[in-house]
Amino acid sequence: MNRSKQLLRRLALPLVAWALACAPALAARVKDVASVQGVRSNQLVGYGLVVGLDGTGDRNNAYATRSLANFMQQMGLALPQGVTVQPKNVAAVMVTAELPPFARPGQTIDVTVSSVGSAKSLRGGTLIQTPLRGADGQVYALAQGSLVVAGAGASAGGSSVTVNHLNAGRIPSGALVERTVPTPLLLGDTVTLALRAEDFQTATRVATAINRAIGDGTAQALDGRTVQVRAPRDPNERVAFLASLEDLPVELAAPTARVVFNARTGSVVLNQAVSLAPAAIAHGNLSISITSTPQVSQPPPFAPPGAQTVVTEKADIQVQQEGGKLIEVQASAQLADVVRALNKLGATPADLLAILQALKAAGALKAELEVI
Known part of the structure; x- marks a missing residue:
């Protein structure tokens, strides 16, 4: 009985290796299936005003009126008591953007502007300076510029035609980065590769490809989604190391049938x-x-007073x-x-x-x- 167990143990690993070798594989690079953990973009959001609209802005929205009054007060123009603003050419908007990794102050990023009020169109408008904040409440960029709206509309005689969506637009390079997001890329003796899909076999093959190219013990698969790699501490050497690491070929197993x-x-x-x-x-x-057909039921001749015609279905x-x-x-x-x-x-x-x-x-x- 013990001999049988020993024989099965001796045959188990060769059979597993044979199964992995016979499974159909797909050629890819490490950068195609994994990314460096901590190197990611960050979402920014802000509230602002779009001016210069041709009568298509917010009309009776209290927050748009109040926002315009506050902005004018910041510019040194105080409105008399009891005077209200009718912002037909102004629209309240939300401004969103993504701060890419390693973005430095002075660089520009694209922003998306979307109406939050009753504006009919943002076409031809200009976004005034809007702070963009991260999840921590800090200002990371300032947005301003003319909107590009991919749409058109016209109305006459009570009829209107609209092509595409007029209440959202983009400003290419419309935000200026003011703050850098710190990254843990250069901290510690290791870097972590995060797989884009959870798969133990892919994690093992990525670690095997790195160890085969650089040396045994360099990489270790921690789970089905994480591979830990020992890297140089010097910043210049670490960047060059990651560049060569991403270009390593790796054999992937066939995808799960889905x-x-x-x-x-x-x-x-x-x-x-x-x-x-x-x-x-x-x-x-x-x-x-x-199908439903309406039928009319009329009272017969000499019907009593009060009889009425009834429509039935x-x-x-x-x-x-x-x-x-x-x-x-x-x-x-x-x-x-x-x-x-x-x-x-x-x-x-x-x-x-x-x-x-x-x-x-x-x-x-x-x-x-x-x-x-």
């Missing part, structure tokens, strides 16, 4: 690993048609079920064969989801179903 169904658009997407086992499918559609309900033929689906190992087999059914995307769920329940679909 079918993604978008419930909002009705689209169905299959990846290349999806396969089908032999199965037989019968699918029929059930349609229900309801006559409803007609029809149920029709289309017969579904039994179709044999052959085993399919390639994505093109799976698509060809499913096209034979002639089903709509909504019906296709039901068919795929039934195939999954029957054990004929070798894939994971995901509804987004």
